[in-house]
Amino acid sequence: MNTSVEICGVKMKNPVTTASGTFASGREYGEFIDLNRLGAVTVKGVASKAWSGNPAPRIAEVYGGMLNSVGLQNPGVDWFIENDIPFLREYDTKIIVNVCGHSEEEYVDVVKKLRGADVDLLELNISCPNVSEGGMAFGTDPKTAENIVREVKKYADKPLIVKLSPNVTDITAIAKADVNGGADALSLINTVNAMKIDIYRRKAVLSRKTGGMSGPAVKPIAVRMVYEVCNQVNVPVIGMGGISNGEDAIEFIMAGATMVSVGTANFTDPFATIKTIEGIEAYMKKYNVNDIRDIRGIV
Amino acid sequence: MKKIIYGEILSNDEISTNIFDMKVKAEDISKEAKAGQFAQLFTGKGELILPRPISICEAENGILRFVYMKVGKGTDVFSKMKKGESIKILAPCGNGFYMTDAKEHIIVGGGIGIPPMLELTKRLKGKKTVILGSRSKGILAEEFKKYADEVYIASDDGSEGFKGNVVDLMREKNITGDMIYACGPKIMLKFVSMYADEKNTECQVSMEERMACGIGACVGCVVKIKDSKGEESYKKVCKDGPVFYSSEVVWE
The missing domain is CATH 2.40.30.10 (Translation factors)
Structure with a gap:
């Protein structure tokens, strides 16, 4: 049985990684699970300098999901290179670095600093809904997205994945623009713009009022978007959005995804990544799928 | 672990x-x-x-x-x-309360912030003064009496003990010691922190925030903390806290 997959020449032992921002750089969940078992770890967004993030409350639970407005709080790329890369390199797993910025210059700065760093893939985050400058603003207009991907790509010495926002009218238009700009792969979906109101206090739960929704409730939207994108572009796709187990992962793979990311499910169950890997294997065994590639995009 | x-x-x-x-x-x-x-x-x-x-x-x-x-x-x-x-x-x-060489402890619990103070009261060595505050009739007072030297009770509506909040009670009784520990609503923690400043006493507060992972991965549950140079940053209640020294907290 073959569960290994390849993205732009980087071979992963299985198609399961983590969704950026839900798993930090793996230390915390490494207390519960064996990080060696993951196909890759996708780390929390890294910026050129430390970012402070948004005021609390940053978290709200909704039916079958949650909202967050963390705002990409992170200690910056220098700290990341010094502390997190050596930590993750102790494990037999690939490293995908999520890159964030407020401006084209900041994205380029991170990518330049990561030149020569011992990581495997870069994921360009132009889809975070929780920052007022940059973030999603770059990923919701095809021309802007294409230009920033082209600029960042000039400096990247690793394959470049571009992460897509679902908060657009036609996600395939953005996907095509990113590929035109030089994206080697795409990942989707980032969180869905959403809001929760506390009717007793008569105000928004999140201090920033709106945030990004994730969790099982967004999964059908994500599957549809992965399906549409996979039918329009010829680069590998990492599918995510509400994946909690093997069956969810198989759904994304059948929609066309090469890899899948487990995100919010880690909060519900710290073993969610491992259960997803084991669930994929159990499905393949039961239904005689010898190679995971045989069911990719089968729908 | x-x-x-x-x-x-x-x-x-x-x-x-x-x-x-x-x-x-x-x-x-x-x-x-x-x-x-x-x-x-x-x-x-x-x-x-x-x-x-x-x-x-x-x-x-x-x-x-x-x-x-x-x-x-x-x-x-x-x-x-x-x-x-x-x-x-x-x-x-989380980290839990810091055990120091303080000898005279002031333990303050408000509302549903009272329960974690019971284990603390049990484990501290030295003179222990407990102040419990509630809106109305409170909880666990009898159990605190087993481990504390003195237990004072305050209630907002006067249905039990002192009528008023815990800080008013502490002022009235002139409660002193060399370490204050507090858990309760944020507004109570802020006023306990001010009392600690007035008395020039160190104070640890246990904070609360909306949380997701609980282990420090998602960076959801933050509170604004200033370091020794006065630089402010968001720290994680779940991992860096929930207990912080009140002098570090940026009270808003």
């Missing part, structure tokens, strides 16, 4: 309106837990995807005790759990 277990519920009783007292068998965690740490309790309901952070009231003899208030859908699920059922727990989480 944090663990995830399915613990057997030994009892789960309503001890006051909407306040429940749950005891769970948890051999290893109970040995490991420090006063002021908390547990992530999982509801097991698919639509409630996040665990609920609940302070550890007592940890001894292989048993974890949680005294929690029914405030929403998650705690409503817990309140309906029966003896003999099992509950999924991730614990112990």
Whole structure:
């Protein structure tokens, strides 16, 4: 049985990684699970300098999901290179670095600093809904997205994945623009713009009022978007959005995804990544799928 | 080392309106837990995807005790759990109170911030003055009396003890010591912190914030903290806290 997959020449032992921002750089969940078992770890967004993030409350639970407005709080790329890369390199797993910025210059700065760093893939985050400058603003207009991907790509010495926002009218238009700009792969979906109101206090739960929704409730939207994108572009796709187990992962793979990311499910169950890997294997065994590639995009 | 277990519920009783007292068998965690740490309790309901952070009231003899208030859908699920059922727990989480060489302790609990102060009161050595504040009639006072030198009670409506808040009571009784420990509503912690400044006494506060992972990965539950140079940054309640020195907290 073959569960290994390849993205732009980087071979992963299985198609399961983590969704950026839900798993930090793996230390915390490494207390519960064996990080060696993951196909890759996708780390929390890294910026050129430390970012402070948004005021609390940053978290709200909704039916079958949650909202967050963390705002990409992170200690910056220098700290990341010094502390997190050596930590993750102790494990037999690939490293995908999520890159964030407020401006084209900041994205380029991170990518330049990561030149020569011992990581495997870069994921360009132009889809975070929780920052007022940059973030999603770059990923919701095809021309802007294409230009920033082209600029960042000039400096990247690793394959470049571009992460897509679902908060657009036609996600395939953005996907095509990113590929035109030089994206080697795409990942989707980032969180869905959403809001929760506390009717007793008569105000928004999140201090920033709106945030990004994730969790099982967004999964059908994500599957549809992965399906549409996979039918329009010829680069590998990492599918995510509400994946909690093997069956969810198989759904994304059948929609066309090469890899899948487990995100919010880690909060519900710290073993969610491992259960997803084991669930994929159990499905393949039961239904005689010898190679995971045989069911990719089968729908 | 944090663990995830399915613990057997030994009892789960309503001890006051909407306040429940749950005891769970948890051999290893109970040995490991420090006063002021908390547990992530999982509801097991698919639509409630996040665990609920609940302070550890007592940890001894292989048993974890949680005294929690029914405030929403998650705690409503817990309140309906029966003896003999099992509950999924991730614990112990957070740092817990700092044990220092202080000799005269002032322990302040407000509302549902009272429970974690019980284990703390038990474990501290020296003179222990406990101040408990509630809106109306409070909880656990009799148990605190077993471990404390003095227990003062305040209630907003005067139904029990001093009529007013804990800080008014502390001023009236001129409570002094060399370390204050407090858990309760943020506004209470802010006023306790001001009292500590007035008395030039060190003060530890246990903070609360809306939380997701509970182990420091998601960076959801932050509180603004200033370092020794006065530089402000957001720290994680679940991992850097929940206990902070009040002098570090940027009170808003």
